[in-house]
Amino acid sequence: MNNAPETATTNAQDNRYERGLAVLRQVAGTDRPAVLESLADIAPDLARYTVEFGYGDIYSRPGLTLRQRQLANVAALAAIGNAAPQLRFHLAGALNVGCTRREIVETLIHVCVYAGFPAALNGLTAAREVFEAHPAAAEATPDEVSAPAPAETTAERYRRGLAALTEIDGHAGEQVIASLRDIAPDLGRYVLEFAFGDVYSRTGLDLKTRELATVALCTALGTAAPQLAVHIHALLNVGGTEEEVVETITQMVGYAGFPAALNGITVARAVFAERAAAERAAADSAA
Template sequence: MTNIEEQLENLASPGDMQKHLRGLAVLKQIGGENFGGPVSQLASFSEDLARFTIQFPYGDVLSRDGLDLRTRQILTAATLLAHGSAQSQLSFHLKGLLNAGGTSDDIVDLLFISAGLLGLPTAINAVPLVRDILTDRGEIENVTKTKASPAVSDMSSVGVAILDRFAPEFLKWREHTLHEEIFGAVHLEPRLTHLASAAMLAARGKVGASFDGHIVSALAAGATDRDIVEMVIQLSVYSGFPASLNAAGRAKNVLAASERPQVGTKKRVETTKDDERRFMRGIATLAETSGGSGADVVDSFKDVAPGLGRLIVAHCYGDIFCRPAINPKDRELGAISALAAQGTVAAEKPLGVHIDAALNLGATREEIVETLFNIIPYAGYPLIEKALLIAHDRISLFDDKRVDGSPS
């Protein structure tokens, strides 16, 4: 027994020794060689908190029967991706997914699912973490390039009818981009795909019809009622009891339905993934708005998730950012507003990118500052304080380049 293992064992009191040792055993499976390092450091701050960390997540929840450890790690990673600001914990549990029998494909699949359900900044931010983990393990070349197609639940017929009149492009993108390009790139078993999707949505606070749809899809793909219950219980650890209780209320209604909708194998629309015209339009829009290179964007993902970089160019710039109803500068100010309001670590780098793009398109310091001021009532002062400091740095760099005569 190492000194750290002995230290962690000694945190237990006689009354909770069994649960404590059970938690340590699961923590060791997930954490691997350095399983005790983070908790040992935590104990130097608070032994009580270190003991709770061993006993509640690992001794009470992750050690429960009902889900295997790989599935639990997939759910944990999905929840931490939705958190958006738990990078060190995400890295630990992505490694833990591999230690629990998961694969590099499992990890990349979670990136694609998060891109569709949580937005591209979440997936993009996680790519360097994934790259480091797979490189350290010599698995960077083992990411599978073939695609599978888990069925995705349809919207209600009422919702489809409304959107077909109000925003028909959304329905087209939902079919082509979300169903075909994102979920069509996922290798996870459909049951796990939908359990992970439901966990992401619940953790982000989006417990609604989409959450219900993924519960229905998970059941149709072979998930049991207990699988759903265990997923919701695990949310209490990594997303807190409010998210878990909200999800429990929605899931209970789905499970109690007298007739559960069946989600069969959906016949996919024959489309050309990332068709060249759309991709080239994205390259042109990217160059016009931010001065960026589409090839550079694609290349930055090619070792981990090659389809993700191409998706960014084709969908974000080739489908959406090129649309004429909003002028390019105002579109960038809108992106700044959305990213600042998210306030996550995952949104910080994209916020800087879109501030740069707004400046390149002629936005003034005052316009960017006023855009951020406008969000204070909706996001609160701490988030906008952080966004203003990022804006200050990007505007200062932009001004310095202009003074130096460098291209902006």
């Protein structure tokens, strides 16, 4: 009997496993990742799926760096708020692949806009534990420490927020603010003053990384399709690519499940089509 197809399948699985194990070791910072041993006595197949699929298939894809993937995971896991052990693992993983403590803290502060202060505070508590366990990696340099913000007027925060909203979200963001004028104008003002004037305007993360994190967490939350559409537009507006959008959403399969990722891709498809139609219209008008 010719068993070549079976052998080829086995080799492919072995390649996926070895490829995934190499990436997992890099993220975990050890040759013996704890997830393998912790599942060995109860669900060894789940450990294998984690390595083969999570790291061999997903993490090994081109399109995002390991640093981007780790910050996306930190944002998503902090936002969904029900996976503290995994959040701690990926906080440490972020340090292991070269993210700074400042980038991690800024990502967790950013989460408060979309998942609330409790999610951000719990994420920062987990980060404190991880930093204490990794003192060398977590040590801050002077330029990583934020100076206290000077006293500002509300008008100054509003103007800075409006400028940031225009740069990041463009027309989509302006529509969100306009939609609140007849029912909750103060909420629209808070979006500008706090979300964009205070949080988005902070240093420590560039706008593209903030939008990658926002796309990841809005996908993982699964309850924010309109906001996900706005921030897919925003990611593209600040230099992201369609490939990076798709990769960020695909990454969420492992952390929020296939339904969340599939719904996210549906939103992305609509955004891409809308932007393509706008580009065609602009080209036709120019011609």
